Amino acid sequence: MNWSAIKAIYVTEMARFFRTLAQSFISPVISTSLYFVVFGAAIGSRIQEVEGVSYGAFIVPGLIMLSVITQAISNASFGIYFPKFIGTIYELLSAPVNFLEIVLGFVGAAATKALFIGVVILGTASLFVDLEIQHPIAMVAFLVLTCLSFALFGFIIGIWAQNFEQLQLIPLLVVTPLVFLGGSFYSISMLPPIWQTITLFNPVVYLISGFRWAFFGLADVPIGLSLLAIAGFTALCLAAIWWIFRTGWRIRS
Amino acid sequence: MSAIVEIEGLRKVYAGGFEALKGVSLAIEEGEILALLGPNGAGKTTLISTVCGITNPGGGVIRVGGHDVVREYRQARRLIGLVPQEINLEPFTKVIDTVRFSRGLFGKTRDDAYIEKLLKQLSLWDKRDSRTMELSGGMKRRVLIAKALAHEPRVLFLDEPTAGVDVELRKDMWDVVADLKADGVTIILTTHYIEEAEAIADRVGVINKGELLLIEEKASLMARFGQKHLQIELQTPIAEVPEALASHGLSLGEGGDVLHYAYDTRGERTGITALLNDIAAAGLVMRDLRTEESSLEEIFVSLVKEDAA
Structure with a gap:
């Protein structure tokens, strides 16, 4: 393993994050506060409790997932797209590194940034509602796995994208709807039966359900299934990236 | 190496x-x-x-x-x-x-x-x-x-x-x-x-x-590709290349005071000595001599042309 290459990529990617630290810190704080004002106060005043948990607290896991997934994708996709766009990718391609090392550097940094934002949101949320985390280890594991798997997914988008519009396309048209419809702000059991079945095809449901279980011990789907889903998604993304580097798809002519 | x-x-x-x-x-x-x-x-x-x-x-x-x-x-x-x-x-x-x-x-x-x-x-x-x-x-x-x-x-x-x-x-x-x-x-x-x-x-x-x-x-x-080029500046301009120098394949410059002579460095004899002797014998007085080597550019152009042909 070329550890120094992984470190070099990771440090450089993190440096970009630190250059805009204030922005990275303030924007999740503001957006989380807004969600609490809108969903927590306005809607929460009508829905008192969901399965014994106050609505304000109930939406916290979904809210964290929403931001973490979005951030992991955008950081990782931009991280690898930018060198392609400005041409500095030549250096990565000519360096003595394999696909795993490049991925560890870029995805590791993107996941770290997303994790940071997840923690900031958790901190902000705890100012609004009382939070008790029933399974802290599982909570951390779900958070880290989500950051990693969606950073991997973002990395694929960054390689696939040939312009800035395409970079936004999948997060906007696929990921955001899936996250919103994945039970971020409601329990699946609140849906009509037919939609409950349809929702089970949305992979994000399993993530949010598992994450919420770690907080409150409540889950829409069995926890084992949630773990299996996220592990499967991670493996799928890794396999896709391995294939990309093996064939040089969209990066090596 | x-x-x-x-x-x-x-x-x-x-x-x-x-x-x-x-x-x-x-x-x-x-x-x-x-x-x-x-x-x-x-x-x-x-x-x-x-x-x-x-x-x-x-x-x-x-x-x-x-x-x-x-x-x-x-x-x-x-x-x-x-x-x-x-x-x-x-x-x-x-x-x-x-x-x-x-x-x-x-x-x-x-x-x-x-x-x-x-x-x-x-x-x-x-x-x-x-x-x-x-x-x-x-x-x-x-x-x-x-x-x-x-x-x-x-x-x-x-x-x-x-x-x-x-x-x-x-x-x-x-x-x-x-x-x-x-x-x-x-x-x-x-x-x-x-x-x-x-x-x-x-x-x-x-x-x-x-x-x-x-x-x-x-x-x-x-x-190998070096064509060299000799320019002979004359003291007095002439109207045409004298008959005695015809065998050297000279060309006369526009003002009538420069003779151009191309030769190949690859050849065993460049013909320069004979040319200079003949010029002197023809009664022409030389003011200056200059040689030029063909550049890589010319070599390159001729190679690419050959390849295209």
Whole structure:
């Protein structure tokens, strides 16, 4: 393993994050506060409790997932797209590194940034509602796995994208709807039966359900299934990236 | 000397069907400066990109320092530095950080003393904390060279290092290349500028349409294709070339005071002594003599034309 290459990529990617630290810190704080004002106060005043948990607290896991997934994708996709766009990718391609090392550097940094934002949101949320985390280890594991798997997914988008519009396309048209419809702000059991079945095809449901279980011990789907889903998604993304580097798809002519 | 870069039967066909390299074979000796000349689209950049790992080879074998660039890419690539044609730099990064990044990427541990020496050698030390977007074009090119040398490679590829660089900076760049050669680095550069190859290369390779037309010592190439040209300035202008000199194939310049004589340095006899004797015998008084060698440019043009024919 070329550890120094992984470190070099990771440090450089993190440096970009630190250059805009204030922005990275303030924007999740503001957006989380807004969600609490809108969903927590306005809607929460009508829905008192969901399965014994106050609505304000109930939406916290979904809210964290929403931001973490979005951030992991955008950081990782931009991280690898930018060198392609400005041409500095030549250096990565000519360096003595394999696909795993490049991925560890870029995805590791993107996941770290997303994790940071997840923690900031958790901190902000705890100012609004009382939070008790029933399974802290599982909570951390779900958070880290989500950051990693969606950073991997973002990395694929960054390689696939040939312009800035395409970079936004999948997060906007696929990921955001899936996250919103994945039970971020409601329990699946609140849906009509037919939609409950349809929702089970949305992979994000399993993530949010598992994450919420770690907080409150409540889950829409069995926890084992949630773990299996996220592990499967991670493996799928890794396999896709391995294939990309093996064939040089969209990066090596 | 032994070959540090060996290329055998290298082929490359791009996805669109364009055949960029048609079985190029080439051995580059350790410590030499090799200039690859060729028109646009000749395959120069594809050749370099394939050796460096940016483009997948379509067929053939490339070894650097005895390591196959596909199977033993780690060992091979550690020996190679690449300065690309385009100025590609992350705009917001500081000079010293981007150079350190390159060193790390190639698996070397941080060495501040070496980076300082390198930046000083390239006159970049004063600019080490500048963001790359604040630098002039020439300085950016130097940063690219510093990045390519950050991991102490033994072979340096320079893809059109002086394209779009003014004359002064170009000379500057040649000095840098000469310093690198003195340090024992093998240098392969591609160029449009024949004078560049003429000024700094030990050997010259000519590529056209994906084929290596020739590769040889610059001096012997010059000698082989070297047409020389003698200009004889006369004290008094004449109306036509005297009958006695007709056998020499002279031509008379416009003012009537310059005689032109072309000869081949490859020939056993250049005919110069006989010509000068005959001129004196014809009663012409010479004011000055000047000889000119044909440049690599002319050699190159004639080769490419031959290839097209």
